[in-house]
Amino acid sequence: xxxxxxxxxxxxxxxxPVYTVDQVELDIALDSARTIVKSRMEVLPGKSFESxxxxxxxxxxxxxxxxxxxxxxxxxxxxxxxxxxxxxLPKEGQExxxxxxxxxxxxxxxxxxxxxxxxxxxxxxxxxxxxxRKITYFLDRPDVMxxxxxxxxxxxxxxxxxxxxxxxxxxxxxxxxWHSATWEDPFPKPSYLFALVAGKLECIEETITTSSxxxxxxxxxxxxxxxxxxxxxxxxxxxSIHWDEKRFGLELDLDxxxxxxVGDFNMGAMENKGLNIxxxxxxxxxxxxxxxxxxxNIESVVAHEYFHNWTxxxxxxxxxxxxxxxxxxxxxxxxxxxxxxxxxESGRVVKRIEDVRLLRQLQFPEDAGPMAHPIRPDEYxxxxxxxxxxxxxKGSEVVRMYQTLLGREGFRKGMDLYFKRHDGQAVxxxxxxxxxxxxxxxxxxxxxxxxxxxxxxxxxxxxxxDPASQQYHLTLTQSCLPTPGQSExxxxxIPLKMRLITSENDQAEQLLxxxxxxxxxTFSNISERPVLSMNRNFSAPINLDFEQSEADLLTLFSSDxxxxxxxxxxxxxxxxxxxxxxxPDAQLINAYRELLLDSTLxxxxxxxxxxxPAESYLYEQCTSVDPQQIFTARRAFRRAIAKQLALEWAAxxxxxxxxxxxxxDAKDSGKxxxxxxxxxxxxxxxxxxxxxxxxxQYRVADNMTDRYAAFAALVMHGxxxxxxxxxxxxxxFANDALVIDKxxxxxxxxxPVDGLESTLADVKRLREHPAFKLNNPNRARSVxxxxxxxxxxxxxxxxxxxxxxxxxxxLALDPINPQVAARLARALDRWRLFAQPYQSHMKAALExxxxxQTLSPDVCEVVSKALAG
Ligand code: B3K
Ligand code: ZN
Numbered sequence: 001x002x003x004x005x006x007x008x009x010x011x012x013x014x015x016x017p018v019y020t021v022d023q024v025e026l027d028i029a030l031d032s033a034r035t036i037v038k039s040r041m042e043v044l045p046g047k048s049f050e051s052x053x054x055x056x057x058x059x060x061x062x063x064x065x066x067x068x069x070x071x072x073x074x075x076x077x078x079x080x081x082x083x084x085x086x087x088x089l090p091k092e093g094q095e096x097x098x099x100x101x102x103x104x105x106x107x108x109x110x111x112x113x114x115x116x117x118x119x120x121x122x123x124x125x126x127x128x129x130x131x132x133r134k135i136t137y138f139l140d141r142p143d144v145m146x147x148x149x150x151x152x153x154x155x156x157x158x159x160x161x162x163x164x165x166x167x168x169x170x171x172x173x174x175x176x177x178w179h180s181a182t183w184e185d186p187f188p189k190p191s192y193l194f195a196l197v198a199g200k201l202e203c204i205e206e207t208i209t210t211s212s213x214x215x216x217x218x219x220x221x222x223x224x225x226x227x228x229x230x231x232x233x234x235x236x237x238x239x240s241i242h243w244d245e246k247r248f249g250l251e252l253d254l255d256x257x258x259x260x261x262v263g264d265f266n267m268g269a270m271e272n273k274g275l276n277i278x279x280x281x282x283x284x285x286x287x288x289x290x291x292x293x294x295x296x297n298i299e300s301v302v303a304h305e306y307f308h309n310w311t312x313x314x315x316x317x318x319x320x321x322x323x324x325x326x327x328x329x330x331x332x333x334x335x336x337x338x339x340x341x342x343x344x345e346s347g348r349v350v351k352r353i354e355d356v357r358l359l360r361q362l363q364f365p366e367d368a369g370p371m372a373h374p375i376r377p378d379e380y381x382x383x384x385x386x387x388x389x390x391x392x393x394k395g396s397e398v399v400r401m402y403q404t405l406l407g408r409e410g411f412r413k414g415m416d417l418y419f420k421r422h423d424g425q426a427v428x429x430x431x432x433x434x435x436x437x438x439x440x441x442x443x444x445x446x447x448x449x450x451x452x453x454x455x456x457x458x459x460x461x462x463x464x465x466d467p468a469s470q471q472y473h474l475t476l477t478q479s480c481l482p483t484p485g486q487s488e489x490x491x492x493x494i495p496l497k498m499r500l501i502t503s504e505n506d507q508a509e510q511l512l513x514x515x516x517x518x519x520x521x522t523f524s525n526i527s528e529r530p531v532l533s534m535n536r537n538f539s540a541p542i543n544l545d546f547e548q549s550e551a552d553l554l555t556l557f558s559s560d561x562x563x564x565x566x567x568x569x570x571x572x573x574x575x576x577x578x579x580x581x582x583x584p585d586a587q588l589i590n591a592y593r594e595l596l597l598d599s600t601l602x603x604x605x606x607x608x609x610x611x612x613p614a615e616s617y618l619y620e621q622c623t624s625v626d627p628q629q630i631f632t633a634r635r636a637f638r639r640a641i642a643k644q645l646a647l648e649w650a651a652x653x654x655x656x657x658x659x660x661x662x663x664x665d666a667k668d669s670g671k672x673x674x675x676x677x678x679x680x681x682x683x684x685x686x687x688x689x690x691x692x693x694x695x696x697q698y699r700v701a702d703n704m705t706d707r708y709a710a711f712a713a714l715v716m717h718g719x720x721x722x723x724x725x726x727x728x729x730x731x732x733f734a735n736d737a738l739v740i741d742k743x744x745x746x747x748x749x750x751x752p753v754d755g756l757e758s759t760l761a762d763v764k765r766l767r768e769h770p771a772f773k774l775n776n777p778n779r780a781r782s783v784x785x786x787x788x789x790x791x792x793x794x795x796x797x798x799x800x801x802x803x804x805x806x807x808x809x810x811l812a813l814d815p816i817n818p819q820v821a822a823r824l825a826r827a828l829d830r831w832r833l834f835a836q837p838y839q840s841h842m843k844a845a846l847e848x849x850x851x852x853q854t855l856s857p858d859v860c861e862v863v864s865k866a867l868a869g
Contacts, residue, residue, distance in 0.1 A: 007857075011319070012378070017139060018053050022044055024039065024146045024149070027039075030159060034104055036103075037105065039138070041099045051092040055086040058133040059137035064103050065102035067084075067099070068101075069098065113266045115131045123198040127192045132194055142316050142320065144191070147184075147185065148183075148184070149169075150182065153174065156178065159198040160199075162179070163195075163258060164194075164196045165189070166256075167183065167186070187254075197262075200223070201224075204219070214251075216257060218234065218257050219256070219257070220259045220283065232285045233283045240306040259276045260276070267387070280737070280778075281297075281738055284738060287664070289704050299341065300338045310419070315418065324375040328397075328398055332395075332400055332403075335396060341666070346563060352537060353608050358389075361617050364456050364617070365620055366389055367394070369830050370829055370866045371829055372390075375451055385862060394541055404495045405447075406440050410436075411436070417436075422435075433447065446493040454486060457480045457543070458481075458545050459542050459544055460546075461544060465529040475520045495540055496514055496534065499562070501555070501556070502526065531555050537564045538568075556569035567605070570609050575613045579622070589641070595610075607673040610677060646686070656672070658675075676710075684717065694710045716750055718756045726747070737776075737778070742782075744783045745790075747759070760805060775817065777817065781823075789824075799841075810824050821856065828846055
């Protein structure tokens with residue numbers, strides 16, 4: 001690592017801009033080797049203006065050509081690799097002036113995929129958080145909101161479509177086979193929402209009428225051969241538009257809304273105003289190539305980006321510390337949308353379980369590790385490292401808690417006031433909280449601790465039933481472990497839904513508000529010892545420290561009326577037994593059996609209830625993790641469920657077939673989920689007997705969910721026929737990059753199988769495969785991240801070989817794409833939690849990465865915090 005101290009940015013050092021920009025005109029002549037960008041900005045004093053202050057613009061990897069002010073060449077400036085400082089503005093900068101800059105960038109050399117880059121011969125941009133500075137010199141910060149008019153020029157034969165934000169206001173044929181298009185976005189926006197796309201693309205389009213009667217044009221742009229895979233994304237977009245009108249009264253504000261798919265993209269998608277750019281993975285789907293999970297992900301990402309149009313774009317962030325203002329809120333909105341799309345109350349619970357499972361598997365470890373940060377961080381070195389599960393998923397849980405505390409109507413009032421006050425502004429998380437508080441006449445001062453403190457609160461539950469007085473006493477004590485930079489924690493304001501379960505069924509659900517370090521409640525007229533159902537529907541993102549007996553957990557698992565807590569009780573029972581190296585006892589097996597055979601329950605719920613807690617979640621319950629031991633105990637537990645319920649699994653397999661036309665809806669995908677879990681369990685119980693059925697399912701499947709599930713079951717169990725399927729699958733889908741990604745993921749995620757070579761050996765071969773491309777993020781993640789983050793038992797080898805592979809991979813990726821490398825670098829965050837020899841090997845691996853002299857700030861921040869924290 002470079003020895004000079006990494007620069008860091010602090011939330012409390014925020015200053016409003018000295019200058020701001022009102023109107024921007026960009027003229028961009030696109031050429032992959034040399035793109036010429038002419039920018040004309042109207043610059044005026046900002047909120048921190050001081051007379052005579054220089055105008056400091058940022059720019060990266062740009063070749064500066066010229067500067068003019070008010071039409072005259074201007075010589076008073078200084079250039080550094082990251083800034084253009086302009087001195088001696090006319091009238092000391094007090095009056096509006098026109099700043100014109102010409103600069104050049106090189107899209108074909110841009111492998112970071114930030115700024116302007118080339119993917120499969122077409123041009124795309126990604127500007128959030130700080131990519132606009134790689135296109136032109138600018139005040140590239142979210143609190144500078146300007147109106148944009150953009151003219152794109154390019155050779156027509158190669159780049160027939162020229163797209164940017166807003167409305168198309170002109171097109172022209174130019175000499176030498178060039179053409180141009182001019183776009184105007186009527187809404188002021190921060191530079192991170194700027195976008196352009198140019199290339200040979202085609203679209204499907206629809207015209208819809210919004211609630212006010214306005215007509216809107218919707219388009220989805222893809223490479224021509226992918227047009228047939230765009231219907232689901234379009235349906236998801238239309239559903240999102242209607243949902244936002246109905247649930248929040250928010251209408252689409254532009255005449256035209258476009259989504260464009262690109263194969264090289266660092267994350268899921270980007271909410272650029274009127275021109276969302278998406279990873280192909282979150283647009284393209286048809287039953288033969290996309291799984292039910294893909295369909296559901298597309299629906300939720302399309303919705304998420306669309307919802308940003310209000311929560312993010314119309315009201316944006318003052319600075320990047322406020323990221324959760326838009327991300328937490330928008331994740332909450334997309335989660336609610338997807339829950340409503342499930343079409344039933346039980347479907348909503350399925351969605352809630354999936355969301356909570358993700359939070360626990362990914363965010364809880366983050367909150368307990370060296371990168372722990374509040375949903376509104378106070379310090380960062382590289383903002384790209386803070387697009388985290390904490391900012392997004394925990395941020396969403398915090399927004400959900402407002403709704404739990406204020407009720408749906410109260411929450412809606414808060415949202416209405418938020419837009420009334422802040423439409424067109426760049427604001428803070430405090431402004432959001434104030435709108436919620438003021439609209440409801442509530443004091444939410446203590447709730448602010450959720451924004452300022454990292455760590456998952458732990459709530460100790462103590463209960464006592466007194467049969468003589470028929471009273472039930474409950475004491476809750478909250479605590480939160482120290483996190484980096486925060487040794488002391490103040491108490492949180494925690495909404496806890498609970499219910500006392502009695503045989504008379506006479507106690508209603510209640511909302512307890514825990515605000516003190518410890519608080520007690522007494523419940524009267526309780527005629528028998530109740531079973532406590534706590535934190536129902538996961539009303540707060542906390543850990544419960546509650547020694548509930550196995551008998552009580554079994555009661556909840558079989559009959560809690562809060563379906564989420566049924567799942568929760570089952571998870572806790574399984575978790576305790578696995579961690580104690582036990583196998584499921586007869587009672588638990590019976591409870592599983594009854595649940596599987598209960599015809600009133602959704603198949604999707606059954607699948608979740610019979611899926612064991614992930615290894616990463618089990619790790620968090622230990623003080624010294626032996627990954628091989630946990631893997632072995634979990635597999636033995638799973639095998640016992642597979643064998644003892646073999647008849648039921650066979651029945652589930654038969655009963656949950658989905659003949660007829662393929663539908664990706666909640667009902668059919670729930671059936672497929674349970675059927676395919678059953679298939680997997682049958683192979684777990686007896687691979688010899690059930691392999692032919694899996695091979696047959698692979699062959700006859702008319703959809704990717706079933707084909708992939710059979711394929712995965714064969715590969716994961718090292719079954720006979722797995723290699724044939726691998727070959728067949730590759731040949732069948734050789735031209736479909738997203739499906740080939742699945743082929744790679746599956747092989748990299750295979751846990752150790754007796755008698756087979758290690759997965760690491762396979763992964764090293766896959767890295768040499770002709771179809772492997774390190775500079776395509778989806779492909780790199782399919783092999784490398786899948787192995788290092790989704791395959792713990794293969795990754796955590798006692799000889800440290802998995803970690804050595806991680807070092808090589810981080811160092812190979814970093815010069816190409818620091819963001820993708822930094823994600824991978826997070827794989828060793830929890831090294832201190834591991835037993836020896838794993839811990840020492842992980843530490844050495846981290847040190848090997850830090851020894852590199854040319855690390856990006858992205859990777860440098862992650863590994864140095866891991867070693868320090
Ligand atoms: N706002 C973008 C994320 C940008 C990430 C930049 N490193 C996608 C989203 O959250 O909707
Ligand atoms: Zn987002």
